[in-house]
Amino acid sequence: MQRKVNKSWNHIRMLTDILKGGRLYQTSCFRTISSSSIPKEETRKTTVLLLHHGQPRTYFYAKQFLARSACDYYKLPVSITKLFIDLLWPLSRRVQASVADCEHSEPFQDNMKRISESLESALNTLLPEFSRFACSYASLYDEPTIDTTIKKITREGTDQLVLLPLYPHYSCFYTGMLLNHAINQICKRTNHFVDDTDDIFSTRIVPMSPVSFKVTAVDRWSGHPVMSNMWYQKLHHEMDKYDSILFVAPQRTGYGGRDYRREVWATCQQIIEHLRNCVPWRIAWFGGWDSWPAFTFESIRIQLFFLRKNGKNKTLVVPVTSPFPSYDTETVLPNLICDQSVDLVYPSSKSPVLIHGLAEIIKNHLLLGRPTSAQFLTHCKFCMSGMCDQTRAVLRPSSTNEKADSSVFGEPFVTKNETQGYNHREKDKSAGGTLFS
Template identity: 25%
Template sequence: MLNMGGPSTVPETHDFLKNLFSDGDLIPLPFQSVLAPWIARRRTPQIEKQYTDIGGGSPILKYTRIQGERMAALLDELHPETAPHKAYVAFRYARPLTEETAKELKRDGVKRAVAFTQYPQYSCSTTGSSLNELYRKGKTGELGEIEWSVIDRWGTHPGFVEAMAQVVERALEKFPEETRHETVVLFSAHSLPMSVVNRGDPYVSEVAASVSAVMDRLKHSNPYRLVWQSQVGPSAWMGMQTGDAIKGLARLGHKKAVLVPIAFTSDHIETLYELDLEYVKEGQHLGMDIQRAEALNDSPVFIRALADLASTHLRDYASGRIGPTSVQMGLRCPGCTNATCGAQKSWFARGGR
């Protein structure tokens, strides 16, 4: 289960930030090896305070493990041919890092594995970065002899769409029924630098597809917009930013909104601090009533969707209906200049060989 991760305790914050800013796939920086540690040191006190404010660390590892354990149990029933199943967590910037998980896989003697991204929508800067790291470990033999396949995106899977629609409905129920239809639904996703978007990264279109599918399920009951959060640094990022959208809605006379973390499947700092403690409160100061749709976390509907994704993948792969990777994963961004990306795609297409 591949994800960005987050520091489980406040003292882990610096290492998390250093790993994050050192990753050119996520945040391309000039002189990255010099700038990344400097930025991490400067930002650590501020981010440590944010993690303290949300309870002393990120809960993303807790929820990823819950999701993985329950998914594996369901998978034993849905696809007994490959049982027993075990979920491993490989975070990109926080423990357990990919290198730690690689050692665990090798120690357990794993021979068949699925690299299952926990980002519903694909981006070279998130799923791509995790797969690049997994590829690097595989090429050096740190993973042992494993046959790999990949679940690389699933932002319109019916189970995911249903789980998202249900949390939106629960948030809308907090408003009076007679005026509920006036509530604006703001789908908020982590933004990307425009340099990544402009090279042809599919993330923006895939997030939009998720939003469209959820609103179809909700029968377009409310006005909605897709907005973007978590911009870092002075360079241009995908917009409009969530905070600016809230200010704009207030200026235009809107009084109610629901914030929906459409690209996040577990609570972490972007939901618990940025959405809850910044944007919701900012809306309140502007006279708006803003509710945040809960993250999927331990949602049984969502966990069943993960199990369905995995069982369908295993069944189709075993029958030869699909290869180790999807057709879409094999297409590099038209503006890609990252040699590792191309090598990684070829490696996984050969089953990790």
């Protein structure tokens, strides 16, 4: 009799669970393999991830920022770079001034949030034929971090992930480091897709999950008209008051710094052509808030001297590489030109031209099939980083006939799951060669 009562009671409990929503799959034996934990409609979207190095707002986080940045730049242990930062901190006047002035300006995270929300709205309006867009932002040395953001994206699911570094002009240390870190985090949490004959590294699959997505990136966008159009809108009404323009940009040493300077020069030329070559111009380099002072014969003071030598005393200073406010435009540049009798043009994160231009860049990337640039696949001089090879393999344009060789994924950047996915198959080298032959 007792057995019949217990059996009937168990049947009643099971019927109650079914009436409450049928969530029997949430028991411990089914919870890890259930595909119902992620609603299908949540994964139907294209995610755009805006990447930046970040801007700390306290001295404590500024020291951490500089120590981690120096660790990546000089390839030294962070314990050593932290020691040097502590020793040199009393001499870091630009960093201290930038952090001290940040309470008088809008937080950097608020600017990034505004840009991502505006870009998301613009993309959903501009590309209604796509699944919905979701834009977020992440920082390499600040909050929210790239690690936590990518973890959230892989957990929630997406159809395609587009990486967009917010540095218009390509620099290996700034743009390249962001892409390397983002791709490394993606590879740690996902496996690449494997068909009958090839490894497709750009298609990622989350283990024990129904989530799969494609990864692409916009590695450089200085050639897009967005920069020249944005500065033209700010300058063309003011040019009657000035007789010259001084374009300024932070100096990048090493890590492809020469190519960076060429891209900046090309942008300056585009802006002047939009202004119909109405005034003479020069370009000057300065040390950014997070770098050493610039030692160059093309400094701001020297270039202003040559402009005045030619009778140009009404000069407008334009931070050509800064599409939105930063420590460089809010603190460093005003301090450098405060005694030079010149005017500075300030960028704005509320610029509709900037948002529309970024939306056009994403549209061209998705609709016109514009992958990463061919220049992105070339090695920098003296580059020995395995992370760069991994990034190029994942972001390699699918339109090319060459296939990525799994040998570029070497330790320590390949996870155990990634290594098992290769199956140690022999590639047909005669069909197109390896990635970096």
